Amino acid sequence: MTTQKSSRLKRPSFTLLAVQCAAILVGSVLLAMGILGFIPGVTTDIDSMRWAGHQSGAALFGVFQVSVVLNLFHVLMGIAGLVLARSYARSRTYLLGGGVVFLGLWIHGLVTAPDGPANILPVNGADTWLHFGFGVAMVILALTLAGARVPTGARGEVLPTEME
Numbered sequence: 001m002t003t004q005k006s007s008r009l010k011r012p013s014f015t016l017l018a019v020q021c022a023a024i025l026v027g028s029v030l031l032a033m034g035i036l037g038f039i040p041g042v043t044t045d046i047d048s049m050r051w052a053g054h055q056s057g058a059a060l061f062g063v064f065q066v067s068v069v070l071n072l073f074h075v076l077m078g079i080a081g082l083v084l085a086r087s088y089a090r091s092r093t094y095l096l097g098g099g100v101v102f103l104g105l106w107i108h109g110l111v112t113a114p115d116g117p118a119n120i121l122p123v124n125g126a127d128t129w130l131h132f133g134f135g136v137a138m139v140i141l142a143l144t145l146a147g148a149r150v151p152t153g154a155r156g157e158v159l160p161t162e163m164e
Contacts, residue, residue, distance in 0.1 A: 016085075018145040023091035026098070026138060027081020034074030037066040054119040064130060065122040073121075077101075092146040099138030106132040 016024075037060050040046045048057030049067060056067040077098060084090040105121070109128030112119045123131070 017088055017091070019088060019095065019142070020085045020091045022141040022145050023081050023085035023094050026095065026134075026141070027078045027085065029078070030074045030081060030134075031078025033060065034071045034076075034078055036060060037071035037074065050122070052120055052122075054115060054122050056122040063126045065124045065127055067122045070121050070123075088146070092142050095138045095142035095146075099135045099140075099142060102131045102135030102138060104135075106135055 036042045037058075038046075042061065043049070043066060044059050044062040045057045050056035050058075052067050052069040054065075056065060058066050060066050081094055081098070084094040105123070106128055108121070109123040109125075109131060112123070114124060121127075
């Protein structure tokens with residue numbers, strides 16, 4: 001007696017938890033922002049970009065003031081997100097820790113005069129509030145998506161893990 005093979009597609013043998021997907025998404029966005037900060041046309045006045053400091057006249061999308069250090073920071077945060085998304089705990093730590101760092105940048109932007117010597121990163125009002133949004137979003141993702149460690153499908157069924 002022969003058995004028929006099911007024509008139904010099998011699920012892949014690996015699964016990602018929601019918090020890992022969030023870390024991949026956030027890391028990808030930050031990596032893209034960092035890379036785009038070096039591309040002429042996407043970044044206006046790129047010839048006036050400085051290594052660091054508020055004297056940098058370059059602006060991503062003509063809105064967000066950037067420098068080499070700030071772009072490299074975004075690239076490194078993006079790479080960190082992609083690397084740390086390999087596990088539940090590291091994804092959650094990345095989102096929570098990264099969110100706190102971005103909230104720190106938000107506070108730095110609020111208390112630092114735009115033309116003052118303490119403004120080592122070229123942050124303007126748009127940057128300040130973008131850092132606030134990223135920080136809040138990352139903390140919320142870390143706290144809300146990390147609740148379930150069991151991967152489930154769209155209908156709530158438990159998905160097979162690598163060990164099964």
